[in-house]
Amino acid sequence: MPPKGQFDLKTRQKYPLFVETGSCFDATTSKHIKVRPGGHEALPKKPLDVSAFSFCKKTGRKTPDQFIRRGTGPGGTLRPSKxxxxxxxxxxxxxxxxxxxxxxxxxxxxxxxxxLDFQAFLERPNPPNTEFRRFYERGDLPVQIEHGGVHNRIAWKVAIEKLDFHHYLPIFFDGLREIEMPYAFLSEQGVYDMMQIGSSKVVPVIPQLIIPIKTALNTRDRSVIAKVLKVLQALVKCDQEEKLVGQALVPYYRQILPVLNIFIRKNGNLGDGIDYGQQKRGNLGELIMETLEAFEIHGGKDAFINIKYFVPVYESVIIN
Known part of the structure; x- marks a missing residue:
């Protein structure tokens, strides 16, 4: 018989559980999550090549498994082994x-x-500890889902014009790296609604939006990057008359463009096939080019030289 109290629920150690059920009643305890979004700790590390820094060469005795076995080599021909x-x-x-x-x-x-040889394309950690999730589960956000017949919408409990954009807009931008429902839908649609109705209030909040955008891009998740790129295109176009948002983003290209430079060549090559997903705009390379073009058009005279500094393969689309 086990000692008394060994299986008692009151004395058993309680481990943090990340629920992540996808429901609006999710109670993920974010205070126990110690993983940093976009961190590099979980990436595979390759051994250090000493010959890259000196004339030394690292050698070692090969094991039998490292030699070519009989019948597996090309046999003196150019025909590749099967x-x-x-x-x-x-x-x-x-x-x-x-x-x-x-x-x-x-x-x-x-x-x-x-x-893997190309660690720059690997996905980084994306823990469910966003500010949007924390505020939404506490009931501090004036939003709820309005289920429609075809598409869902957001029912705002307060008029968007009366909201404090300095407080709410960075929270919604921080939720862009969410991939679970309803957080992903509410944060993305909330950002679009606030940019469409309160476009005049966006410019003073630009410095507070850079860290959430950079954190979402550093996750290297293809779906998250595509979502952020579409939001950035809508962000620079939200004030068509004055074009102040695009100019306000120019000093922060150093935080936004490095990840775009990594994935700019990620185009789907189908040969003579048909890409039936073009309507959803899921091609990462095309989205990056569209975003850079929008940055240059709406960013003013200093936009192109700053884009060219971080993305050398980009060429101007403005005809002088």
């Missing part, structure tokens, strides 16, 4: 998803771990 790229029938749990399958002459496939 390798089965299909995953094994019963994959090992200890093998990472980024692995390659080697096949010998007896068709015995064995997965081998391979570290």
């Amino acid at each position: 390798k089965d790229e299909t995953p094994p029938e019963f994959p090992d749990e200890n093998v990472t998803p980024q692995c390659r399958v080697l096949t010998d002459r007896n068709n015995n496939s064995r997965p081998v771990n391979k570290k």
Whole structure:
């Protein structure tokens, strides 16, 4: 028999649970989350190459598994060796998803771990500890979902013109990196509504929006980046007459454009195929080019030189 009190609920240690159920009653305890959004701690690290900094060369004794086996090489010809790229029938749990399958002459496939070479494209941590989620679960945001027949909308409990944009707009921008419902829908649609109706109040709040935008882009999540790019395009166009928002963003290109420079070549190459997803605007490379063009058109005379500094492959679209 176990000692008395060992299985007592009052004395059992309570671990933090991240609910993340996707419902409006989600009570995620964000104070226990210690992961930094967009952090690099969880990325695979490659060993240091000493030959890159000196004339030394790191050598080591090879094991039998590192030599080419009989029947697997090209045999003196340019014909590549036949390798089965299909995953094994019963994959090992200890093998990472980024692995390659080697096949010998007896068709015995064995997965081998391979570290990714391009760590700049890997997704960073995106913990559910946004300010939007915290304020929404406390009931401090004047929004709720209005379920329509075709599309859902936001029912504002207070007129948008009466809102304090210095307080609410950065909170909604911080929720752009949410990927769960209803937080993702409420934050994105709330940003569009506030920019459309209260466009004159956006310019003084631009410095407070940079950190949420940078945090969302640093997650390197393709869906989050696409969402932020569409919001940025609407942001610089929200005041068509004065064009002050685009000029106010120019000093903050250093925080926004580096991630765009990494993913600018991420275009879907289908050959002669048809991209049926163009209506949803999910191609990251095209979205980045559209965003940079909007930055230049609405950013004033100093926009192009600053864009060119961080994105060298960009060319001007304004005809002089």
